[in-house]
Amino acid sequence: MDDEQLLTFITVFELNNYSRTADHLNLTQPAVTARIQKLENELDCKLFYRISLPL
Structure with a gap:
């Protein structure tokens, strides 16, 4: 585990979106x-569960 992984995890948690996290951290999705x-x-665990919302 490194600082970049932790920062990415925290940012995904806060923004609740991988694409917005990528933009915020100047990364690709x-x-x-x-x-x-x-x-x-x-960590041998799932950190986020992705769900599809109906359109």
């Missing part, structure tokens, strides 16, 4: 996803 997945793998 896949980079945010990769950081969260790496952290989930290191």
Whole structure:
């Protein structure tokens, strides 16, 4: 676990959105996803559950 992963986790939690987190941290959305997945793998748990809302 590194500082970038923790910052990404906290920002996703606060903004509740991967794309907005990417914009806020000047990253791509896949980079945010990769950081969260790496952290989930290191902690061996799911940190966020994604749900699809009806349009």
